[in-house]
Amino acid sequence: xxxxAEFNVLRPDPGxxxxxxxxxxxxxxxxxxxxxxPITNALIKRENHIQDALxxxxxxxxxxxxxxxxxxxxxxxARQERAQLLKDAKDQGSKIVEEAKSKxxxxxxxxxxxxxxxxxxxxxxxxxxxKNQVTTLALNVAEQVVRKNLSDQEGQxxxxxxxxxxxxxx
Amino acid sequence: MNHTxxxxxxxLIAGFLLFTGVNFVTAQDHDDHHEGNHHSEPDEGHGGExxxxxxxxHHISDQNVYSLGFADLPLPCxxxxxxxxxxxxxxxxxxxxxxxxxxxxxNRYVLVESIVRRITDESFxxxxxxxxxxxxxxxxxxxxxxxxxxxxxxxxxxxxxxxNKSTLDGGLMGGGLTSFYDFSLTKNVVSLLLIAIFxxxxxxxxxxxxxxxxxxxxxxxxxxxxxxxxxxxxxxAKPFLxxxxxxxxxxxxxxxxxIFALNLFGQIPFLGxxxxxxxxxxxxxxxxxxxxxxxxxxxxxxxEHVFWMPGxxxxxxxxxxxxxxxxxxxKPLTLMLRLAANITAGHMIIVIFVSLIFIFNEAGQNMxxxxxxxxxxxxxxxxxxxxxxxxxxxxxxxxxxLTASYIGAAIEEHH
Numbered sequence: 001x002x003x004x005a006e007f008n009v010l011r012p013d014p015g016x017x018x019x020x021x022x023x024x025x026x027x028x029x030x031x032x033x034x035x036x037x038p039i040t041n042a043l044i045k046r047e048n049h050i051q052d053a054l055x056x057x058x059x060x061x062x063x064x065x066x067x068x069x070x071x072x073x074x075x076x077x078a079r080q081e082r083a084q085l086l087k088d089a090k091d092q093g094s095k096i097v098e099e100a101k102s103k104x105x106x107x108x109x110x111x112x113x114x115x116x117x118x119x120x121x122x123x124x125x126x127x128x129x130x131k132n133q134v135t136t137l138a139l140n141v142a143e144q145v146v147r148k149n150l151s152d153q154e155g156q157x158x159x160x161x162x163x164x165x166x167x168x169x170x
Numbered sequence: 171m172n173h174t175x176x177x178x179x180x181x182l183i184a185g186f187l188l189f190t191g192v193n194f195v196t197a198q199d200h201d202d203h204h205e206g207n208h209h210s211e212p213d214e215g216h217g218g219e220x221x222x223x224x225x226x227x228h229h230i231s232d233q234n235v236y237s238l239g240f241a242d243l244p245l246p247c248x249x250x251x252x253x254x255x256x257x258x259x260x261x262x263x264x265x266x267x268x269x270x271x272x273x274x275x276x277n278r279y280v281l282v283e284s285i286v287r288r289i290t291d292e293s294f295x296x297x298x299x300x301x302x303x304x305x306x307x308x309x310x311x312x313x314x315x316x317x318x319x320x321x322x323x324x325x326x327x328x329x330x331x332x333x334n335k336s337t338l339d340g341g342l343m344g345g346g347l348t349s350f351y352d353f354s355l356t357k358n359v360v361s362l363l364l365i366a367i368f369x370x371x372x373x374x375x376x377x378x379x380x381x382x383x384x385x386x387x388x389x390x391x392x393x394x395x396x397x398x399x400x401x402x403x404x405x406x407a408k409p410f411l412x413x414x415x416x417x418x419x420x421x422x423x424x425x426x427x428x429i430f431a432l433n434l435f436g437q438i439p440f441l442g443x444x445x446x447x448x449x450x451x452x453x454x455x456x457x458x459x460x461x462x463x464x465x466x467x468x469x470x471x472x473x474e475h476v477f478w479m480p481g482x483x484x485x486x487x488x489x490x491x492x493x494x495x496x497x498x499x500x501k502p503l504t505l506m507l508r509l510a511a512n513i514t515a516g517h518m519i520i521v522i523f524v525s526l527i528f529i530f531n532e533a534g535q536n537m538x539x540x541x542x543x544x545x546x547x548x549x550x551x552x553x554x555x556x557x558x559x560x561x562x563x564x565x566x567x568x569x570x571x572l573t574a575s576y577i578g579a580a581i582e583e584h585h
Contacts, residue, residue, distance in 0.1 A: 007227040008285070009514055011337035011345040013451045015248075015353040016232060020362065020455040027366045027428065032420030035373035039399065040419055042380035049385050 137167055220533035222525035228269065230445040230517045232358045233284035234261045235270050239440050242266045245360060247286060249279060251350035261286070261354075263298065271306055275299040279350075280323055280332060282306050287332040288350045289323060294330055301325055306332075318344075358452065361444035365431045373427075402426050406571050410578035418577055421463060425456065426570040433513060433562030437520075437555065447565070448513030450506065457506035460573045465498065468580040501576055505569060512565050516558040523551040 141163040236243040244262030251257070257277050264272025270284025276298050278289040302324060311320040322329040335352035337345030355363070376392045388396050407415040407422055432447045446452050474480060476498060479490040528534070530543030 008231050008337065008345070009445065009448060009510070010450050011339045011343045012454055013232065013335070013337050014351055015335070016356060016358055016449065016451040017338070017455060018353060019355070019359040020452050021459075023359070023362050023366055024424070024428070024455060024459065027370070028421060028424045030370055031373060031424050035370070035377045036420040036423045038377040039373070039380050040403070040416060042377075042384035043396075043400070043403070045384040 134167075137163075141167075220525070220528045222522050222529060225525055226518045226521040228283055229443060229521050230448060230514055231283075231285065232356045232445075232449055232451075233270065234281065234286045234352075234354050234356055235266050235284040236357050236360060236442055237270060237284060238442055242270065242284075245357065246355045247279075248353040248355070249286065249288075249350055250353060251288065253292075253349065254278070271304075273301060275301060275323070275325070280306075282321060282323075282332065285335075286352055286354070287321065287334060288348070289330045290333050290349060291330045294325065299325070357442060357444050358446045358449055361435060361442065361446050362432065362452070365435055365446075366428065369427055369431055399423070402570060406567075406574045410571070410574040411581065412578070414581055418463070418467075418574070422570050422574055425460070425573060426566050429456070429509065429569055430562060430566035433566060434559075436513065436517065437558055437562065443517065445514060445517050448510050448515075448517055450510045453506040453510040456509070456569070457502035460505060460576070461499075461502040464501075464573075464576045464580045467577060469583060471582055472580045501572075505572060509565050509569050512561055516554070516561055520551060520554050520558065523547055523554055526550070 141160065144159070144163070234245055234247055236245055244260045244266065247257070247259055247261050249257040254277065257279065259276060261272075261281060263274065263276045264279075264281035265274045266281065266284075267273050270281060272281030274280075275289065275294070277296050278294050279286050280289065280301070281287075305324045306321060307324065307329070308319055308321040310317050312318070321332045323332055324330075333348045333350070334345065335350060336347045337343070339345045372391060373395070376395055379386070379389070379392050402423060403415070403419060406426075407419045411418055429447055432444075435441065436444050436446065436448070476494040477491055479487055479494065482490060524547060526547040527540055527543035530541075530546070531537055531539035
């Protein structure tokens with residue numbers, strides 16, 4: 001029969017105890033100093049860096065959005081201004097045309113009035129002339145009539161008639 | 171019948187350990203009763219009856235030889251005897267044979283099942299002494315009304331009693347103080363040392379990368395370790411320790427990574443399967459250090475809660491004091507038992523599942539029996555190893571998170 005293997009797992013062994021304590025304490029000290037502390041510090045540093053970067057990115061985004069809205073606003077304003085300007089120009093144009101039209105009309109009116117006046121004047125003058133001529137003619141007629149023999153009634157009437165006809169014909 | 175009975179017994183022990191981690195002694199006593207029939211029979215070597223329980227005990231115990239299965243590596247022995255002083259030599263001096271049984275005695279030390287024992291009789295010659303084939307026997311003797319195992323060595327026709335190394339259980343676990351102490355670099359010590367050095371090299375390399383440029387993206391081993399590191403930092407240290415997490419983080423990390431690495435190392439086949447985290451001595455060391463860390467950092471509020479619980483009626487306070495003071499010691503005790511029991515149970519079950527092959531083929535005498543043995547053993551062992559991978563992580567995590575919670579309770583200023 002085999003010798004029963006020594007089952008020492010559940011028995012606290014001073015040798016293993018000593019080495020375990022020694023190795024664990026040294027391990028703890030070395031790992032803390034050369035591994036875990038530097039790693040933790042680096043991780044904290046990186047975490048902060050990432051957080052900062054994220055914050056910066058958020059800030060930049062907000063800034064960009066702000067600039068965009070501002071641009072939009074400026075563009076809108078410009079657009080409105082342009083529309084206003086166009087409208088103004090149009091208005092101005094039509095006004096000028098209107099003015100020109102009214103001025104032209106006025107001028108035309110004036111010219112017409114002047115023409116009318118001129119015509120009137122000419123007419124008056126003509127009439128006056130006619131009157132004068134008529135008067136002259138009448139006087140001529142009368143003179144001729146007078147100069148002819150007034151005794152001859154028939155002849156006189158004939159004469160006058162001839163004279164009048166002459167006048168009408170002329 | 172015999173091996174079937176031993177097998178069932180081993181299953182029971184393993185199962186029991188899984189859940190409680192105690193009560194092994196009674197099981198082993200029982201074992202010894204059974205073994206009583208075979209008193210003083212000579213060692214039959216490999217051709218003999220196969221005993222899975224013995225194999226399991228052999229594999230999970232701490233030893234003075236680092237056995238890889240295909241080779242036995244000798245380890246340095248530092249032995250101290252009260253009457254003989256220090257003896258320092260390599261265990262190869264014993265001429266390591268089958269089952270780790272030595273062919274030689276050296277300065278009255280012998281190697282039995284890979285463990286050093288001492289010949290108490292002073293008439294045995296000192297120096298290197300060649301022993302006969304199969305010189306070791308064991309028998310049950312009555313000591314103070316209790317049956318006890320006595321291992322002897324046969325030399326020149328005389329039986330010399332062998333003594334085990336001193337253990338600190340005060341006879342509670344079948345050990346006790348004897349004539350010598352073993353401070354050797356045993357298999358467990360060597361494994362612990364190797365893993366500690368390995369972790370230190372890996373972590374210093376990783377730390378170097380962090381030190382060079384903390385803002386660089388992780389790479390290689392660093393990318394593998396960083397999530398684990400951050401997991402322990404963010405899910406264990408920070409929630410339990412509050413703003414003081416940085417002070418205790420190295421301790422928690424040491425616990426986690428050392429336990430985790432040792433658990434995994436113990437599972438690699440042909441690397442010795444060292445059962446360091448399943449050894450009660452090692453978990454005791456961790457638990458005791460955790461106990462000191464917890465109680466040395468205890469604040470006023472913590473001690474108030476232990477000795478004079480605020481916010482309860484006065485007549486309840488003394489009862490709670492008793493409970494709380496017990497709790498201070500029970501907490502590390504459970505840490506110690508939980509880890510050791512889980513890992514030891516896992517190792518035992520795997521050894522026993524592998525043993526199924528040798529049970530079915532009757533230790534190589536009935537090779538047809540290997541077929542059902544293999545059919546049973548391979549899937550069961552694979553299943554158990556998969557479970558053990560999980561257990562390795564879970565137990566390391568549980569030990570760490572519970573330690574963190576105990577420290578957290580101790581450093582809490584007020585609640």
